[in-house]
Amino acid sequence: MRFLAGLVACALTLSAGSAMASDITNVRFGAYETHTRIVIESETPLDSRAFTLAEPVSRLVVSFDQAGWDVPTLPNRQGEGEGLVGRFQFDGQAGAPRLVFALNSPSTVDHHFSLAPDGGGYRTVVDLAPVGATAFQQTSGFPSESRNMAQFLVENAVVSAAPPACEAVRVVIDPGHGGRDPGALARFGGGDEADVNLAAGLVLRDLLNATGRYEVIMTRDRDVFVDLYDRVEIARQAEADLFISLHADSAGDSTGPEGATVYSMNHRAVDRARSRAISQGDWVDPNRPEEVSRILVEMSLTNKESQSERFADALRTEVGRVQPLFRETAMRANFAVLIDAEVPAVLFEMGFLTNRSDARRLNSATDRRRLMQSAASAIDEHFAHCQGGGSDRYIAQNTASASSTR
Numbered sequence: 018m019r020f021l022a023g024l025v026a027c028a029l030t031l032s033a034g035s036a037m038a039s040d041i042t043n044v045r046f047g048a049y050e051t052h053t054r055i056v057i058e059s060e061t062p063l064d065s066r067a068f069t070l071a072e073p074v075s076r077l078v079v080s081f082d083q084a085g086w087d088v089p090t091l092p093n094r095q096g097e098g099e100g101l102v103g104r105f106q107f108d109g110q111a112g113a114p115r116l117v118f119a120l121n122s123p124s125t126v127d128h129h130f131s132l133a134p135d136g137g138g139y140r141t142v143v144d145l146a147p148v149g150a151t152a153f154q155q156t157s158g159f160p161s162e163s164r165n166m167a168q169f170l171v172e173n174a175v176v177s178a179a180p181p182a183c184e185a186v187r188v189v190i191d192p193g194h195g196g197r198d199p200g201a202l203a204r205f206g207g208g209d210e211a212d213v214n215l216a217a218g219l220v221l222r223d224l225l226n227a228t229g230r231y232e233v234i235m236t237r238d239r240d241v242f243v244d245l246y247d248r249v250e251i252a253r254q255a256e257a258d259l260f261i262s263l264h265a266d267s268a269g270d271s272t273g274p275e276g277a278t279v280y281s282m283n284h285r286a287v288d289r290a291r292s293r294a295i296s297q298g299d300w301v302d303p304n305r306p307e308e309v310s311r312i313l314v315e316m317s318l319t320n321k322e323s324q325s326e327r328f329a330d331a332l333r334t335e336v337g338r339v340q341p342l343f344r345e346t347a348m349r350a351n352f353a354v355l356i357d358a359e360v361p362a363v364l365f366e367m368g369f370l371t372n373r374s375d376a377r378r379l380n381s382a383t384d385r386r387r388l389m390q391s392a393a394s395a396i397d398e399h400f401a402h403c404q405g406g407g408s409d410r411y412i413a414q415n416t417a418s419a420s421s422t423r
Contacts, residue, residue, distance in 0.1 A: 040085040041107065042138055044116065048100030052127055055102065057116065057141040059084070067129045067143045071157035075120035077102070079143060084114040101145045120145075123153030183403035187232045188225060188396060189252040191262040191354060192218035193364075196242030201267035201370045207380030210265040210370060215240065217263050217367060217379075220389040225396065230403070245353040252360045259328060259396065260362035262354045265379055266343070268371045275375050276343035277388075278366040279332050281325040283349035286356050287318055294358035317359045324361035328399045332363060335391040335398070340368065340378060365392070 043058040057063070057079065064082040069075070086094050086107050095106035103119035128144040148156070192214035194200035200210030208216070218235065225231045234255045236248045243251075252260045268274040282290065294314050326347065333342060343366070355362045367388060368375030378384040 040081075040083070040087070041116075042087055044088065044091070044096065044105065046099040046102060052144050052146045053098075053100030053102055053124070055079075055098070055118070055143040055145070057143075058138045059141065060087075060138055062131065062139050063141050065129075065131075065141050067126050069120070069125060069153070069157040071123075071154050075123060075153070075157075077118040077120055077124070077126070077143070077145065078115055079118075079141070080115040085109055101147060123148050123150050125153065125156050183400070185232055186230060186400050186403055187234060187255055187257045187259075189234045189236065189255060189257040189260045189360070190218045190221055190225075191236040191248050191252075191260060193262055193264040193354075194242075195237050195240055198242050201265055203376070204272075204371055205373050205376040207376060210267075211240065213265045213367070213370070213379045213385075214263045217385055217389055220386050221261075221263075221392055224386075224389055224393040228393075228397070230400070231396075248354050249357045249360075252362070253357055257360045259324075259399065260354070260357070260360045261332075261392070261396075262352075262362070262364045264364060264366050265375075266366040266369045266371075268369055270371075272371055272373065274343060274369050275372040276341035277336050277368055278342070278344045278348055279329045279336070280348045280350040280352065280355070280364040280366070281329045282322065282355040282362070283351055285351040286349075287322065289351065290318060290321075290356040290358040291315075293356060314358060321357075321359060321361050324399075325355075325363055328361060328395065329363045331398045332365065332392060332395040335395040336388065339387050339391050340384075343369070 040059050040061060040063065041057060042060060043056075045056050045058070047054040047056070055077075057065075063084055065079055067077065067079045069077050086109055088094075090096075094109075095104065097103070098105055098118060101121055101124045103121050105116060105118040107116050108114065124145040125148045126143060127146040128142065130142050132140040132142060192211070194209075194211035194214060196211075198211065200214070203209050207213070215237070219238065222233045222235060222238075225233050232255075234251065234257065236251050237243050248262070249260075266274070266278065291314055294317070295310075329347060333345065333347075336342065337345065350364065352364050355364060368379050370376050370379065378388070
């Protein structure tokens with residue numbers, strides 16, 4: 018699995034700690050020709066260590082003996098840097114609270130010092146200077162006191178908003194229902210939900226393949242029934258970078274509800290994913306402490322949630338340009354197809370078959386292509402940093418077994 022093989026490429030945001038809350042009050046940057054300065058302001062003096070890590074991605078870690086977070090402008094504990102520094106995040110949960118900064122290019126800690134208040138708070142200053150790749154590899158690494166295995170895994174994580182991996186970008190398209198499970202039935206002519214989902218999925222597949230940037234994996238490419246958990250397993254086995262499940266909604270007897278909705282996993286789905294990951298045994302290794310396996314699962318779930326929500330936001334924005342949205346805000350649910358612990362996933366309700374306008378759009382080849390172009394645009398945006406990646410190889414995988422519907 019990609020997460021286990023490349024553990025440190027995933028994100029970490031465990032539940033927020035409360036010790037020494039309100040220590041750090043600001044993080045600011047100065048980008049200069051010769052260096053980038055990071056200034057960490059705090060209410061009290063902070064004992065800190067600063068070091069860079071080279072593998073698998075470049076980052077700077079500033080860890081503290083004790084620290085909390087009280088930056089009103091950054092309530093999510095993350096933000097954007099300047100100069101040599103990209104996105105950053107504060108993690109107050111670990112034994113040594115830390116700020117983790119993604120580096121835009123190889124850099125070294127040139128200066129690291131503290132300043133007493135001068136009309137404001139205490140300041141921890143880190144100056145980063147650019148270096149060559151060889152020097153960066155030689156000077157980066159963990160301090161000797163960080164060799165504890167569990168702590169190593171935690172500290173070696175990247176900030177949770179870091180972009181997804183770029184190697185052979187794999188997108189799994191899951192046309193919901195199929196075969197003996199038609200899903201929502203057509204009311205205004207055209208196909209039932211299973212037919213609409215498949216037609217849309219094939220269009221999206223072709224659009225992504227045409228870019229030459231993705232490996233596209235279909236859970237089904239014809240009218241067959243695929244068990245819900247087999248759909249999840251297809252994504253797991255493919256080590257997918259993104260899973261998008263396509264559906265068409267129904268409002269029962271009502272014809273009023275209209276528009277698309279995008280769902281990512283809610284807290285119950287996270288709990289199911291955690292239990293499923295442990296029960297499957299993929300995260301359990303008798304050669305490592307149980308605590309480490311738990312950390313692995315939590316790190317993976319954090320990354321999945323972050324990337325899923327990030328893509329869901331992009332998808333809502335793009336879809337909203339071409340058709341109505343039933344829900345314009347973030348929506349979360351406990352759908353079975355979302356509960357893998359690793360693969361970022363969304364469920365996309367493309368519209369209501371019980372609404373005449375939505376049904377017409379979903380059964381129109383022109384409108385359906387326009388909708389899938391918006392989905393493809395959201396996928397391109399999500400992986401924009403990759404500047405390419407996968408080939409246009411299409412992999413069709415089909416599985417059939419008995420199960421319940423969505």
